[in-house]
Amino acid sequence: MQLQALQELVHKTRDARRNQTLPKYSPAERDTLIKKYHPDHRENAYRPLKFGPNAGDKTVRELAALLEGDSPVSAELDLMPTSSTDVLVVGGGGAGCAAALHAHAHGAQVLLATKLRLGDSNTVMAQGGIQIAITKEDSPVQHFLDTLKGGHMKNDHRLLKTMVEEGPTIAKWLLDLGVLFDRDPDGNLHVKKGGGSSKPRLLTCSDYTGLEIMRVLKDEVLNQKVQLLEFSAAVELLSDGDGACTGAILQDLDNKHYMVVAAKTVILATGGIGRLHIQGFPTSNHYGATGDALPMAYRLGAKLLQIDTFQYHPTGAVYPEQLVGALVTEGIRSEGGHLVNAKGERFVNELDTRDVVSSSIIRECEEGRGVRTVTGRLGVWLDTPLLDVESGLGTLEKHFPAMVRQFKRYGIDITKDPVLIYPTLHYQNGGVQIDVNGESGVRNLFVAGEASGGLHGRNRLMGNSLLDLMVFGKRAGTTAAERAKAMKHGKLTLEHLARFRAEARKHTGALAVHSPMLFPDYARKE
Amino acid sequence: MDFKGFDKNIAIDQEEVLRPKMVTVEIAGKKYQVPEGITVIKALWYSGQEVIRGAGCLGGFCGACATYYRTKDDPKVRTCLACSTAVEDGMSFTMVSPFPARKATYQLSELKDPKQDLFNLYPEAPLCRNCNACTEACPQGIDVRDGVWKAVFGDFKGVSEMFMDCVMCGLCVPVCIADIAPNLVALYASRAQGAFFTEKPKRLHERIDEIAQGQYQSEWEKILNMDEQQLKDVCAAIK
Numbered sequence: 184m185q186l187q188a189l190q191e192l193v194h195k196t197r198d199a200r201r202n203q204t205l206p207k208y209s210p211a212e213r214d215t216l217i218k219k220y221h222p223d224h225r226e227n228a229y230r231p232l233k234f235g236p237n238a239g240d241k242t243v244r245e246l247a248a249l250l251e252g253d254s255p256v257s258a259e260l261d262l263m264p265t266s267s268t269d270v271l272v273v274g275g276g277g278a279g280c281a282a283a284l285h286a287h288a289h290g291a292q293v294l295l296a297t298k299l300r301l302g303d304s305n306t307v308m309a310q311g312g313i314q315i316a317i318t319k320e321d322s323p324v325q326h327f328l329d330t331l332k333g334g335h336m337k338n339d340h341r342l343l344k345t346m347v348e349e350g351p352t353i354a355k356w357l358l359d360l361g362v363l364f365d366r367d368p369d370g371n372l373h374v375k376k377g378g379g380s381s382k383p384r385l386l387t388c389s390d391y392t393g394l395e396i397m398r399v400l401k402d403e404v405l406n407q408k409v410q411l412l413e414f415s416a417a418v419e420l421l422s423d424g425d426g427a428c429t430g431a432i433l434q435d436l437d438n439k440h441y442m443v444v445a446a447k448t449v450i451l452a453t454g455g456i457g458r459l460h461i462q463g464f465p466t467s468n469h470y471g472a473t474g475d476a477l478p479m480a481y482r483l484g485a486k487l488l489q490i491d492t493f494q495y496h497p498t499g500a501v502y503p504e505q506l507v508g509a510l511v512t513e514g515i516r517s518e519g520g521h522l523v524n525a526k527g528e529r530f531v532n533e534l535d536t537r538d539v540v541s542s543s544i545i546r547e548c549e550e551g552r553g554v555r556t557v558t559g560r561l562g563v564w565l566d567t568p569l570l571d572v573e574s575g576l577g578t579l580e581k582h583f584p585a586m587v588r589q590f591k592r593y594g595i596d597i598t599k600d601p602v603l604i605y606p607t608l609h610y611q612n613g614g615v616q617i618d619v620n621g622e623s624g625v626r627n628l629f630v631a632g633e634a635s636g637g638l639h640g641r642n643r644l645m646g647n648s649l650l651d652l653m654v655f656g657k658r659a660g661t662t663a664a665e666r667a668k669a670m671k672h673g674k675l676t677l678e679h680l681a682r683f684r685a686e687a688r689k690h691t692g693a694l695a696v697h698s699p700m701l702f703p704d705y706a707r708k709e
Numbered sequence: 710m711d712f713k714g715f716d717k718n719i720a721i722d723q724e725e726v727l728r729p730k731m732v733t734v735e736i737a738g739k740k741y742q743v744p745e746g747i748t749v750i751k752a753l754w755y756s757g758q759e760v761i762r763g764a765g766c767l768g769g770f771c772g773a774c775a776t777y778y779r780t781k782d783d784p785k786v787r788t789c790l791a792c793s794t795a796v797e798d799g800m801s802f803t804m805v806s807p808f809p810a811r812k813a814t815y816q817l818s819e820l821k822d823p824k825q826d827l828f829n830l831y832p833e834a835p836l837c838r839n840c841n842a843c844t845e846a847c848p849q850g851i852d853v854r855d856g857v858w859k860a861v862f863g864d865f866k867g868v869s870e871m872f873m874d875c876v877m878c879g880l881c882v883p884v885c886i887a888d889i890a891p892n893l894v895a896l897y898a899s900r901a902q903g904a905f906f907t908e909k910p911k912r913l914h915e916r917i918d919e920i921a922q923g924q925y926q927s928e929w930e931k932i933l934n935m936d937e938q939q940l941k942d943v944c945a946a947i948k
Contacts, residue, residue, distance in 0.1 A: 210945055299761070299764070299765055299773070300765065300771075300773060302771065302877075303765035303766060303771050303773055304766070304771075305766070307765075307766050307770045307771045308766050308768045308770045308771075316916070317910075317912055317913050317916045318912065319912070322925060322928070323920065323925055324925055324928045324929060324932060327932070328932070328943060328944055328947060329947060331940070331944055332944035332945075332947055336937070336940065336941055336944065340933065344929065344933070348920055348925075351913055351916045351917045351920060352917055354913055355913060355914070355917060358903065358904075358907075358909075358910070358913075359817075359818075359904060360817065360900065360903075360904065361817060361899065361900030361901065361902070361903035361904040362903055363869055363873070363899060363902065363903045363907065366907075366908070366910070370908035370909075370910060370911065371910045371911060371912040371913070372910045372912070372913055381947045381948060388873065389873055391770075391873050391874065393770070394770050394876065395873065397771075398875075398877060398896060399896075399900060399903075402812075402896055402900065403817075405812055405814060406814045406815055406816065406817070408814065414761065414762065436761055467768065469765060469766040469767060469768070469771070470764040470765060470766070470767050503746075504746065504747075505746065505747065505748050505751075505793070505795055509768055509769075510768065584873075584874060585769075585770075585874070588769075588849070588850075588874075589769055589793065592793055592794065592795075593795065702759075702761065702764075705751075705754040706754050706757050706758055706759045706760075707754060707755050707756070707757050708757070
C-alpha cells in the first residue's frame with residue numbers, strides 16, 4: 184500500500200478520535216507494559232560488569248565494553264603539565280557552559296575543553312522546554328512529586344529537591360542573560376504542560392528553547408573570555424595517587440598530541456551515550472554523545488548509578504530515511520497530537536511518561552499494528568495536522584517552526600499529513616553518582632548534567648534535563664571554584680590507571696577496546 | 710524483534726528505496742558514488758571521510774555543518790546544513806571552514822544604552838549596502854538583511870523574533886561586502902532585548918521570594934518524612 188493510502192486512514196479517523204479520552208494506565212498496568220516492551224528489560228542486551236567500582240552491576244553490553252576498556256594513554260607518558268588551571272571543565276554544552284560561567288564568576292581561573300565546538304551538544308537540540316514551577320497552582324513540591332513519580336520513585340531525593348527549589352532562580356539568571364522565554368500577555372512567563380507533569384510547567388522559547396539557551400550561554404562564555412580549547416578531547420584523568428583528581432589528559436584532535444592539564448578541580452560535563460547506539464537503536468543525540476565521562480570517572484574509582492536504564496524518546500522520526508532517529512518534539516503531544524496505529528486507533532494516553540508511551544509504541548509494532556517503511560522500519564503515526572484542526576490553521580507553523588522546517592526539507596508537510604515515528608535512544612537516565620554540589624565519589628572530581636546520575640531515577644521527565652544542566656552546572660562550577668581558592672595543585676600521577684589495568688588483566692583475557700570512544704565510527708572502510 | 714502477525718498491506722512500497730540507486734556527487738572537487746537521498750554528511754562518511762570539524766548536533770540546530778553546494782547544470786551556488794540536506798545526482802558540495810568573524814565582547818550588565826552601544830560594538834552594522842547576499846545565504850530562510858536594518862534602527866524586538874531560528878552557522882558572514890557579521894549583530898540585539906527591554910515576570914519573582922522565605926518548608930517536611938509506601942501512594946494519586 185502507498186504511504187498516502189495509509190495516511191488517509193489517519194485523516195478519516197481524526198474526528199472520531201477527537202471525542203475520545205484515553206485514561207492513563209494504573210501503576211500495575213504501567214509496570215507490566217514496561218517489563219514486557221521497554222528496551223531496558225531486554226535481558227540479552229545486558230551483562231554484569233566484571234570489575235571496577237560497579238562490579239556485578241548490569242549495564243548494556245556496549246557501555247560495559249567501554250567501562251572495562253583501556254585508556255589510550257601509556258603509563259610512561261610524561262606528566263609535565265602543558266597548562267594549569269583552577270577549574271578544568273570538560274564539555275561545551277549546557278552543563279559545561281553553566282559550570283564555566285559560575286566558576287568564572289566566583290573568581291576562579293577556568294579552562295573549558297571540548298572535543299567539538301563550544302555549544303555542540305544535545306542542549307542545543309532541546310525543543311520541549313525547561314521545567315520550572317512558577318505558577319500559583321504549582322509548587323516546587325509538586326514538581327518534586329511529579330518527577331519522582333516519573334522516575335519510578337528511584338530518584339535521589341536530595342538532588343531532586345535541590346533542582347526543583349533552585350529552578351526559579353535559574354530562570355531569573357537566564358532572563359538576565361537575555362534568554363527570551365515565551366510570555367503571556369500580562370508579561371508573566373508562559374507555561375506549557377509536558378508529558379508526566381500534573382501542572383503546566385514548561386518554559387519555552389517556541390520550539391527552540393535549547394538553541395536559544397545555548398546561543399546565549401556560548402556567547403556569554405566568549406564575553407567572559409573563559410579560556411577555551413575546542414577540538415580537544417579529554418581521554419584520561421589524573422590523580423594524586425591518594426584518591427583525588429588533579430587534572431586531565433586532553434588530546435588535540437587536529438595533531439593528536441596529548442596535553443597534560445593540571446587542575447585543582449575537574450568538572451566533567453560530557454553528556455550522554457546516544458551515539459553508542461545501544462541495542463541498535465537510532466538516536467536523537469549529537470555526534471559526540473559517546474559518554475566519555477563514564478569510563479574516565481570509572482577508571483578513577485567513581486561509582487556509577489542506574490547505568491541499566493536509558494530513555495527511549497517515544498517520537499523519533501522513522502520516515503524519511505534521512506531523518507531516522509531525529510526527534511519529533513514532545514510538544515506536539517503536549518498540544519494534543521494523537522498517536523495512531525496502522526488501524527487508525529489511538530492506543531495510549533499520549534501524555535503518559537516517556538517510558539510508558541515508548542513501550543506502548545513498541546507493543547503496537549510488535550503485535551502487528553505498526554506501519555512499515557520501505558527500509559523495513561516500523562512505526563506508528565503522530566497525527567500532527569490535528570493541532571491545526573483543534574487550535575486553528577497556522578498553529579503548527581507558529582509553535583513548531585523548527586519541526587515544520589525539518590520535514591519540509593524532504594517535501595513533507597506536517598501541517599497536512601501525519602508523520603511516522605518510533606522510539607529513539609534519547610537519554611542516559613543514570614550516570615556518575617554525585618552529591619548536591621555535583622561532586623563525585625572521587626575528591627575534586629565533579630560531574631554535571633547528563634553524565635551524572637541519580638536525579639532522574641529510572642525515567643526522566645520532559646523539561647527536567649535543561650534544568651538539571653543549569654542547576655548542577657551552577658553548583659559544580661561554584662563549589663569547584665570555591666574549593667580551588669583554598670588549595671594548591673596536587674601531584675600528577677596515573678597510579679589509578681596502573682591499578683585499573685592490573686585488575687582488568689585479572690578479568691579480561693582479550694584485549695580491551697580503548698575508551699572513551701569520542702566519536703562513532705561512521706566513515707565507510709571498504 | 711518479532712513481527713509475527715504483521716500485516717503485509719501496511720507497508721510503504723517504494724522499490725527504489727529498497728535498492729538504493731547510486732548517484733554521482735562531487736565532494737570538494739572529487740567524484741564519488743553514493744546512495745541517492747542520503748544526507749550530505751552521510752555522503753561524506755560514505756566516501757570514507759571522517760568528519761570532526763563540521764559534525765555537531767546532526768539535527769539541524771547547531772550550525773556546525775554549513776555547506777556550499779551546487780546542483781547539476783545550475784550555476785547558482787547555494788548553502789545548506791549538511792546534516793539536513795539530501796544529495797542528488799550531479800550535486801557538488803564542500804563544507805565551509807569556520808570564518809574568522811569578529812565577535813564583539815561586552816559585559817551585558819554594564820551596558821548603559823544598548824541600542825546606542827550597538828554602534829560601538831559593531832560599528833560596521835550601519836554600513837549595510839543592501840546587496841541582500843546575507844539573506845540569500847541563510848539556510849534557515851531568515852530575512853537577514855532586514856534584521857540588520859532593524860537592529861540599526863533599534864527594533865531589537867523585531868530582530869529577536871526574526872532570529873529565533875538562527876543556528877549561528879555563520880553563512881551570512883563571508884558574503885557580506887560591508888564586513889558585517891549579521892548573526893552576531895542579531896545575537897547581541899536579541900540578548901539586549903531580553904535583558905533590557907522585556908518586562909520582568911512578576912510571578913517568577915514572587916516564587917523566588919516564597920522559596921527564600923521558606924514558604925514550602927512544612928510541605929517539604931511532610932513529604933520527606935514519609936516512608937516509601939506513603940510517598941508512593943501520594944505519587945500514585947497525582948492526576
